[in-house]
Amino acid sequence: MHPVLNVARKEFLDHVMSKRFLILLAAMLVISGISLMEGGQDYKEQLENYKETLSAIESGALGVPPGYTPSKPSPLFIFTRMGFQIMTIGVILAIAMGFDLISGERERGSLKILLSHPLFRDDVINGKALGGLLALSFAILIIILLSVAVLLIFGIVPTIEDLFRIFVYALLSILYLFVFFSISLMASVIMKNSTNALILSLVLFITLSAFIPMISWQITDKIVGEPPEPPKFKVVEIETVSTSSESDIIPKPVEISDEEMQEYQKKMREYWERRERVQEIFDLLDPSTNYQRLSSATLSPYYYTSSPFGEVEKKEGILEILWTLWKNLVALIVYPVVTYGVAYIKFMRMDVR
């Protein structure tokens, strides 16, 4: 067995048999089970409504133009119900798995022993990352299998397209959790003890998922500045003669010219475009925003691209949707690449005395 595989094998078994993994996986399964049951119930209701609407259209009771068909609810809807809260626990699981991988070895004194056997130093970190990735995939696989089982319990048989979308959703979920696993792995290499590594991992998690989104609006305001002022109405006072002895003065607004309005709209469009560009950078920094966008687009039958002034575009195929959201996908891939890269370089140069 190649040394990387030997390390990965041990790490995988250590993870999946550890109390922290089993407790957090159990919590994920309980929450996903509840969400799936609720989601399944909602889906059935939506399906009933759909069928009723369809028969009403056919009978002509609703008075809708001929040829109109309402969109059929997707069974993947039930995944969106479980989505985000599961992933929050998943992030905690990923951090719990990674924060002491290297620092723990140093603290125990097992790192020197491990390195004295015939393997290269990078076999250790590669094996640990692979073992962690496999354990996270195992957790997601169990949740996905449970979800599919619930679908079948409700009598919903997913199509090939649905199964492919579920597969893509599982890959995205693994990638999202691997972002935080690699962040905590990096922390465990940088920090000399596991407590500090855990603190650093949590600080990075909070910064990326809460602090940056929280301050991004204010920073965008500062960068982009105030929105353009709308053109002011010119007011002309008009004297009218009243029936009484006193005369009334009635203000009358003068209409804004088309040129002025067009100029304002142009400036406003430019302002929003600028604002969107800056906000997009902050959004790309937040792994959870990227994951949310990608996963909800994957699980929805259609994806609409829109902007305050832009045209709405409808995207249908999963690959077309992913292509539309390529920036979010790249941002989600860049995180583990960078953090794992830092961990790798730091580990290779680590003083093992």
Add this chain to the structure above:
Amino acid sequence: MMKIGGKLDKILKKSKNFYIVLENFSSKMIKTVKLTKEYDGVRAVDSLNLEVKKGEVFGFLGPNGAGKSTTILMLGAMIEPTSGTCYIGDFEVTRNPIEVKKITGYLPERPGFYDHLDARRNLDYFARFYRMTEEERRRRIEKVLEIVGLENVRKKVGEYSRGMIQRLALAQALLNDPEVLLLDEPTSGIDPQGTLEFRRIIKELEKEGKTIFFSSHILSEVREVCKRIGIISKGRLLAVGTPEEIQRQMGEEHYRIIVEPFPRTLRIDHDDIIKIEHDRDRAVIEAKSDIREFISEIFIENRIRLRELRLEMPSLEELFMKVIYESEVEEDASSS
């Protein structure tokens, strides 16, 4: 006939020389050439030249922070030297780290294992790196556990005592039946009984022909198991040889001359004299060189009859304590 005989003689002579070179090379199991390691500009090991023969138990003695562990880490291919080279067997360590690791076993100063696994599962993890079959691994693990006396222990390593951890660390170092054992302070922190047991195991390994590089800061420990010793301080090798040879090497800078009788009124002036201690009619002169001839001339001039004039070599313990004292003084000075 003469011509053929001459040629044969030449060939035999050449092959004999080749054999001598080959024997000389293969008889050295550990060799370092100007081995140096720097950490943040500070030399932890400074131009270390050392040779250890095959089957030898070599003691590497020095105070804490002298560079012993760093040397062992370089020999075991766990860290790379800043400059210089080291060899294990026929392999240059930096160029053949995996080959070196295959023929060495390493016991670190403070060993640690995976607490949630028992000894067998810990050892099985390490044994898999040697690509042994399952049966080979099982047999080897039972053998090494028997050597260190842990064959009947089934509990998890997290419940082990310090001594048991140390034994398990030796077991893992023996997993690959290594030719060279690098033991870094192997008896530190274990009880006297455990220490005795450790010495017994090392002597048995010596009988098996293993080359053992044994580092320690305890002189008595090293003396007990090693025939040759190297003393290191501040990264530099101060002396190397048998305890007697080291005494001579290190004692050269520190002469103690016993003179009896030595009248308190007598004045002796010599640049090499460090101090004179009087004890009744006897004096102990500490000097930088052997000045016995000079002393005897003074006594003859003063018409004093000498009963005793002899050179006393400081013991190895005294010399080693001096090394430790000097390194501590230097450490205090640098920290203040």
